[in-house]
Amino acid sequence: MKDIKWAVLGTGVIANEMAQALIKKGKSIYSVANRTHQKAVEFAKKYNINKVYEDMNDVFEDPEVDVVYITTPHNTHYEFMIKAINNGKHILVEKSITLNTSELSRVINLAEQRGVVVAEAMTIYHMPIYKKLKEMLNSGVLGKVNLITMNFGSFKEYDMNNRFFNPNLAGGAMLDIGVYALSFIRWFMDSKPDKCASQTKSAPTGVDEQVGLLLMNDEGQMASVMLSLHSKQPKRGMISCEKGYIEIMEYPRAWEAAIHYVESGETQKITAGENADALVYELEDMERAINGEHGCMHLDYTWDVMDMMTGVRNFKYPEEM
Missing domain, CATH: 3.40.50.720 (NAD(P)-binding Rossmann-like Domain)
Incomplete structure (x- = not known):
């Protein structure tokens, strides 16, 4: 190489x-x-x-x-x-x-x-735990993915000079933290959700402080998303399937997941990769892409996520006026 x-x-x-x-x-x-x-x-x-x-x-x-x-x-x-x-x-x-x-x-x-x-x-496209979970779901052991539930919330003070609430620095919940939730959803859904209902609460600067989404794709898979830059929530993702569900905490750089099986009542903990190596995995995949390996950077998913975020956002940044 x-x-x-x-x-x-x-x-x-x-x-x-x-x-x-x-x-x-x-x-x-x-x-x-x-x-x-x-x-x-x-x-x-x-x-x-x-x-x-x-x-x-x-x-x-x-x-x-x-x-x-x-x-x-x-x-x-x-x-x-x-x-x-x-x-x-x-x-x-x-x-x-x-x-x-x-x-x-x-x-x-x-x-x-x-x-x-x-x-x-x-990070979500490169962490080993997500590659492992996708293989597991593709095997059919949990049946079809039906519902994904996402939370991500941080409490940021109303300091309008920082990037979180500053429209001149493209602040707001969707671009800052929503991109993680929607990337998680796209990773595990069969296709991009094309139906969306949304609610947005604006910060005093006009950017999105709080966002709620309800999404569905052509396969009938649904997802709910709750985002906030002014209210603390866990970084939690839950994938609900026919035969159980998967719960992942700290999902932007996750290294472990809990799988709950319906029939047996068993909970299985699986791990893969290290939280501290999140950027290492990104860089390794990027170098593979540069050396000619196709598909490892998932630009198609990036496009789908940006398309969802653009469709949901109900205000414009100064560069978009």
Whole structure:
């Protein structure tokens, strides 16, 4: 396999986790770019990165860079992705990958023309526990998946300067945490839900603070979703089947699940992978995709999730006006 050179755009929490994941793999980041140059310098020193760009846009034109990991706010992704693709770079982009389907459609079409890999850094598609559970469900041991129930809630103070409630940073529950719930649903459903009823409570800034969804696909599989950025909930996913149900806690980076069987009354605990290695699994699959392995980044699921989020959201960000 080709030795792939990674560049990271942004120096926030997730960029630090990505650097640590590469170190676990025995690799390092080739270069770093950030809007504030001094932060990039400090990040490079922390992780022994040799190259820091004076102008953050230079990362896209560096011929040594194979893939750019974009960790900046949601509403900057589209502009950076277009620049990267036009310069022949593969891109792994933090969720949510874009603001809407229009942006994502243009990105996918351009990537196909340029022959580069575009993917969203969605942990659910790469954690070993989810691959194991999907194989189990495909075997028929629990019968058909009929209903999925999702919860995700955090209590964030009404600090309108942070990204959670700031429309100028593409804040709101759907793009920040809803993307996890809908990715979980899409992973286990036979097809994308095309019927949706929703309720939204807005934050004082106008973004979605609280969202409730009821979804159904053509196969009759249903899902309910409750999201909040101003009320604490467990990160819990439950998959209800004909012969039992699966319960998963901390589902964005899950490593274990409890399977409850109807007939025997037995509860089986299964584990796979490590919570701490969530980004390692993403990076490994991304490198496989870059080296020619098809389907491991699940861009089709990313599209379906973005289509659902775009359809549900009842307000526009400044970039969409």
